Amino acid sequence: MVKVAFKMARGRIVELVLLIVIDLWTVNSFQLHNPLTRLGLDASKFRPNAARKQASSSIVMKHPAKVAVIGSGAVGLYYGGRLLEAGHDVTFLARRDLERLKKNGLRIKSVDGDIKFDRVKAVGDVSQIGEVDWILLSVKSYALEACKDLVKGCMGPNTRVLAVINGFGIESCLGSDFPHEKIFGGMAFTCINRESDGEVNHLKYGAITFGHYKDDKEELAKVVELFEGSKVQITTSECLLFSRWEKLCWNIPFNGIAVAMGGITTDIIVQDPDLRLLARNVMEDVVKVGNEDLKASNISPEYRLNEETIAAMFKRTDNMGPYRPSTMIDLVEGKQMEVEYMFGNPLERAKALQMSCGYMETVISMIKGIQRIRNL
């Protein structure tokens, strides 16, 4: 029990340090709490204040990797840009941004330092990329199945796939076509928006938690290596399924209520007493279902969602201001919403586990209704 409590407490502190009290970081506290330390890596290299002081060009890359970014939306452009900045050989597979990228290069405004490359590799056809070391997969989840052919197009025997996509069942979807040991999941806690002129603006946060589909620690070290020297704040999870559910503890109540109520920002949810309680009730449903799934999946009991998970989510959201969750942006902009992986699959899992989760189910039913009514 002591071990569990410590693990949970540590996880929480890392999260808070990474996401909320960035400006208070010190080398010592970071090294003390950083899970990277456990992997035998030098955590000080990831200290963002130190990283910010370095010019991009001065970062020395020992082993540049060949990276394909599939899904060059805001998230793909931002994290791909950070990998490029860190010295990797990055190619963006782009559609609507192809001409812009070719003509203007990559320009991203970011709270962690702007990204500016006059020339980047951008292609419209996956055959122009060829086999790569890493695929950064950052498509919307509703395009996951359809993008498998693109993944195959630059997949070789040693290619690893890192899916930075929200939702539940992302890795198992990829796992039905690709070797399980090559699949990684990334859960980004970040606020990155597209401006109306198409420019990417990284507003706040930016950390990613990485996990490996089969929780292989040696493989996990590879993704840490990839981001080594970049300005991306990373943390690793020894249990991807746990981290997926942890992320859903935020997404289902906050993306969910924001959409179900027709497009409201998260500050309204946390500040209204009834909506705050509702968010908590929905989150408790996610905790309940998630823990049952972790148990059914024979995950060690030290990986369970708990009261501290909930407290951390609310603390983070309380500091977020009038944030517009991605699905809510899609709703108000009349774009297709990510419903199946973020909401449908977790609910389906709950049903399969015969769990009652009325709060969560009500919110999800409304979202499905809205999606159908508005044809999003």
Add this chain to the structure above:
Amino acid sequence: MVKVAFKMARGRIVELVLLIVIDLWTVNSFQLHNPLTRLGLDASKFRPNAARKQASSSIVMKHPAKVAVIGSGAVGLYYGGRLLEAGHDVTFLARRDLERLKKNGLRIKSVDGDIKFDRVKAVGDVSQIGEVDWILLSVKSYALEACKDLVKGCMGPNTRVLAVINGFGIESCLGSDFPHEKIFGGMAFTCINRESDGEVNHLKYGAITFGHYKDDKEELAKVVELFEGSKVQITTSECLLFSRWEKLCWNIPFNGIAVAMGGITTDIIVQDPDLRLLARNVMEDVVKVGNEDLKASNISPEYRLNEETIAAMFKRTDNMGPYRPSTMIDLVEGKQMEVEYMFGNPLERAKALQMSCGYMETVISMIKGIQRIRNL
């Protein structure tokens, strides 16, 4: 069990006959199923087709009652108008409609025959009414507490109060100030709208179920007597608490989801598979809580909500078309919504009974949030 099943089946048939297959009525089927028959009254007098054939002036009123209508909105004007038409001495206590009523009289378009009186008694001050036999109380539920002084203004030792108001706890609120044996509840299943020019338009349905606060059958006969000869289709309930919950089985899911989702019509709810299932889940919560309340209130087990209640509610709503529930109209028109009695009190009762009702609670939390955010 046979008795229970028959009672339930009978209740359902009466409801369907009254509300949906009005045009198929025959004297025989009406007499067979009409609960009035049980009270020893001549049901044929209430046959609406027969009533429609009579000119208003030709209805002979044996014992005209003195009636005060407090709350002269659409519902009060309509049912007050029907009582006036039936020969009673009706005075409308009006505020915004006072001048119109004085100048133009009462004009109501109705599917059951228009109402037209060039002159009606309309006053702006309750002191101009004096003691009456009946008070038809049809204020919005949020004005219930505030209107008690108006009720007192025309209340004498023999005055009966008939509250045609949606919600839970209406009678107990009145019961804290007025004699319990004088309190009646009316649950109107009707579509009455106000046009933009203020004119009342009775579009569909119109039946009322009446109950007595203490379920006194002799008292119940008095309200039947009041409506005798009127064009209002009435049915009586031997258990008011049961009928209140029965009405909530419609109001909580349909008014609720219509409001929680920002103002949608009932046809959208029943036609979308996810929203239809949600409405059912919410209704099942109401059934569960209602039955627990009936049990806790020592109501005979023959009065319980069941699968037939649910089926009847959906059958009715399936035939309703693009109906706008009253609370949804208030929402889209930016008017104060009836939240406390229709949603807050039933949820509070559920909590007091330690019932879990996640579907219902989620919808209600959203409504409370919307009410606060939009200041309605």
